[in-house]
Amino acid sequence: MLFRRVVIVALLVMLLQPAVASIELTDNIQLSGFGSTAISKTDNRTPLFISREIIDxxxxxCDTVxxxxxxxxxxxxxxxxxxxxxxTQDKWSDPELEWAYLAYEYNDFEIKAGRLRLPLFLASEYYYVGQAYPxxxxxxxxxxSILGFTSYDGLSMAWHYExxxxxxxxxxxxxxxxxxNEVELGAVKLEFDTEYMAGLYIDLVGFNYRIHSGFMQAKYQQRPSPNTEKLDIYTxxxxxxxxxxxxxxxxxxxRIQANWYASMIYAFDDFSPYITYGESHQSRKSKGVTTGVRYDATSRISLNLEYQMIFSVExxxxxxxxxxxxAYAESSDVDLVTFSINFVF
Known part of the structure; x- marks a missing residue:
């Protein structure tokens, strides 16, 4: 309940100070926040998407963050x-510590230690900030593709070079x-006892483009199996x-799957219509098309109306x-409608 009270206070501060992007508690301490919520519905009784489980x-x-x-x-x-x-999978009374770290910068180098975000994808750093993506x-x-795991406990070093x-x-x-690491797939809880995660990412950022490549190797046991496995992930x-x-x-x-998507967005005034096509192969087999439009009500509040069709390949x-x-005697195809709102402060 304490976290919910903090949420209410933070929202009131955001509404009362519309021009403030973050709250300066002192000269060297800043508080910021973000959130998303949605109305969503499918035409299939089978729960859709890990950690969201949207049904008919x-x-x-289901999308509240x-x-x-x-x-x-x-x-x-x-x-x-x-x-x-x-x-999305948490109760208000039991939020997750997503990151907590110390960072030290010296010249072109940066070292971090603590709980850090897994840097595998373009949106990894701001995955939970719905305002940051279209x-x-x-x-x-x-x-x-990695069952919703987003963080690790360890060390990172970054070299920035112009x-x-x-x-x-x-x-x-x-x-x-x-x-x-634990994840719930419906009524089944999967437990992965990870011995280590080791990886590397490379970012190339220009004036109007960004290229991000990543590699991670994880050594783990999936309980209750005693067997140790390694998984190499390339992005x-x-x-x-x-x-x-x-x-x-x-x-x-x-080694167990291959997944990809491509998306096109066009912005005019405060509206940004978009279309996305994606595929999953091997362990998951599907094709999907998403069409939607984003409306930027202010610089810190946006809304999305989205229609998604997912077709089973098998x-x-x-x-x-x-x-x-x-398991639900349902079709392998599904349509999903979503209306969401996102904000930052």
Whole structure:
């Protein structure tokens, strides 16, 4: 209940101070926040999307997210940051500590230690901030490919280098220590006892484009099995803007699946219509088309109206569902309608 009270206070502050992007508690401490909620409904009884489980009954909280972030300038070059998030799968009384780390910058290098965000995808750093991306939710073909895991406990080092005016390269290796990761697939809870996560990402950022590539290896046991397995994950994403147009595409590949999407967005005035096409192969087999429009009511509040069609490539395959639709005697195809609102402060 305490977290819900903090949410109410933060929302009141946001409404009373519409021009403030964050709240300065002191000269070196800032509080900021973000949130999303939606009305969503499918035409299929089978729960759709990990951690959201949208069905054919109108859902008012399947996409609800709220987060608070505290940033502290400790001394010159040393900062601390913490982020608490009520994710879609969490109760208001039990939010998740998404990140909590110390960061030190020296010249072109940055070192972080603590709980950090997994840097596999284009939107990884702001995955829970619906205001930061064009869709009602990131394309699930790619962003559900690692079962919704978004953070690790460990260390990272980043090297930032300006290749030329307006072109910056970032190379960042990272290492995650042992941790138990859990995810619920309907009534089934999966437990992954991760021995380590180790990876590297490379970012190339220009004036109107960004290319992001990532690699991660995880060594783990899926309880109760005693067998230890390794999984190598490769990702590649790119975004490009030209005038009112924006294009985004990402691919994720590992030994059990391959997933990708491509999206096109056009912005005029405060409206941004978009269309996205995505596919999943091997362990999940589906194709999906999403059309929608985003409306920026203010610089910090946006709304999305979205219609999504997902088609199964193989009858009975889980696809983007939480479980096989055969368990519900349902079709393997599904249509989804979403109306969402996002905000930041």
């Amino acid at each position: 009954e109108t859902c008012y909280d 709220f987060g608070l972030q505290l940033d502290i300038d400790v001394v010159e070059g040393l900062t601390a940051s913490g982020q608490v998030v009520k994710r 869709w009602a939710r990131p394309p699930q073909e790619v962003y559900d 290749l030329s005016d307006g072109l910056q390269l970032t190379v960042s290796p990272y290492y995650g220590f042992e941790r138990l 590649l994403g790119a975004e490009y803007s030209y005038g009112a147009w924006q294009w985004m595409a990402e691919v994720e590949v590992d 009858e009975g395959n889980r696809g983007q569902f939480v479980t096989s639709p055969l």
